[in-house]
Amino acid sequence: MxxxxxxxxxxxxxxxxxxxxxxxxxxxxxxxxxxxxxxxxxxxxTPGHIMDAARGALNEGFTHYTSSRGLPELRVAVADHLRHRFGVTRDPAHEIVITPSAKHAVFVSLMAVLDPGDEVLIPTPSWVSYGQMVRLAGAEPVSVPLRADDGFTLSRELLEAKLTRKTTAIVLNSPTNPTGRVLNASELRDVADFSAAHDLVIISDEIYEQIVFDENRHHSPSEYLECAERTLTVSGFSKSYAMTGWRLGYVSGPQSLMNAVLKVQEHSVGEAGSFIQRGGVAALTGDQxxxxxxxxxxxxxxxxxxxxxxxxxxxxxxxxxxxxxxxxxxxxxxxxxxxxxxxxxxxxxxxxxxxxxxxxxxxxxxxxxxxxxxxxxxxxxxxxxxxxxxxxx
Known part of the structure; x- marks a missing residue:
């Protein structure tokens, strides 16, 4: 058949x-x-105190639906993390959504901002799912190829070369899978100026934010004033806390964009697992x-x-x-x-x-x-x- x-x-x-x-x-x-x-x-x-928190939630019968935005205490913990790490202020009541994985956070973010025919700039090499997710949203991924002999450096010139009237958003990933690059201040300044000049949404996948080496430091584009109201910041617990099988992430951003993200969340997975979110609270607030x-x-x-x-x-x-x-x-x-x-x-x-x-x-x-x-x-x-x-x- x-x-x-x-x-x-x-x-x-x-x-x-x-x-x-x-x-x-x-x-x-x-x-x-x-x-x-x-x-x-x-x-x-996964660290023991995180597993203990989830087991405790299971033992008390905390196995039912939560708000689609996520547990209030986990959203507060995420907001505190963003403020302490990046100096970024997000309202936990309206500007943070907890998702079942950072992967799903990227997906709902793309679904929230893309229409059929839109184009999304993706510096490459990049994680294998970005382009496919863009296509699932009915839009077109546009690669911005970076060169190994230039250290996979991103520049405004490279972004401008791929810009069209259909360009709607740019997907960033730093620290970067697969190259291991950490975008520096000059590169992020170029992204900030470029995005502001062309009124683009930035979807910043920062799942490896805590895994940096030597004198390198991870910065989020949401730290830049001109990016704060156009950036959806994605992160999660899989990589830094060895919680891959837990499937727990989050997305944060300005309320207008987050209202759209919430709609996609509500009509797809609904919410992340209740007891799993308790583990997320322990991860962010407990022993680091x-x-x-x-x-x-x-x-x-x-x-x-x-x-x-x-x-x-x-x-x-x-x-x-x-x-x-x-x-x-x-x-x-x-x-x-x-x-x-x-x-x-x-x-x-x-x-x-x-x-x-x-x-x-x-x-x-x-x-x-x-x-x-x-x-x-x-x-x-x-x-x-x-x-x-x-x-x-």
């Missing part, structure tokens, strides 16, 4: 990272020994030392993997500034394209990585490795990968 499928889905691709995760699971189930360095799931256990320890471990992983990859002839590799990925350039090895390299590594080294082409223009020629695996898994995978690449002719 032939079923009718929505025409818009013909232009939607599967998530490359989720497809690779499925492939890694299938290989393991078939008995193949593989090391999965393609995913973004921290190996750490587990976060610091995780970042310290990611830093050790970053430095070790960077040193190892730089020893492979023909591989170029920048030191990530934030997030927990490393994005080596393997174009000098002669694979032809990054997908061929990734498939070869599965077959020859038993290591699963993500091809750079999955992240759009600017990503080809690279592969992405996750630093979020355990130390033993990371060292085994990188050692096998480097050994195999060193022998490739």
């Amino acid at each position: 032939e079923h009718r499928i929505a025409r818009k889905l013909a232009r939607i691709e599967r998530s490359a990272t989720m497809a690779l995760a499925d492939q890694a699971r299938s290989l393991k189930e078939s008995g193949r020994k593989v090391v999965n360095l393609a995913g973004g799931d921290p190996y750490f256990t 030392s587990p976060v610091r320890r995780m970042v310290e471990q990611y830093n050790r992983h970053r430095e070790w993997a960077h040193a190892a990859l730089r020893q492979v002839p023909g591989v170029e590799c920048a030191l990530p500034e934030g997030a927990f990925y490393i994005f080596p350039d393997v174009s000098g090895l002669g694979f032809g394209d990054s997908y061929s390299c990734a498939q070869w590594l599965i077959e020859e080294a038993g290591v699963v990585v993500t091809p750079g082409s999955a992240f759009g223009p600017g990503g080809e020629g690279h592969i992405r490795l996750s630093l979020a695996a355990s130390t033993a898994t990371l060292k085994a995978g990188v050692s096998q990968l480097c050994g195999a690449l060193s022998t490739f002719n």
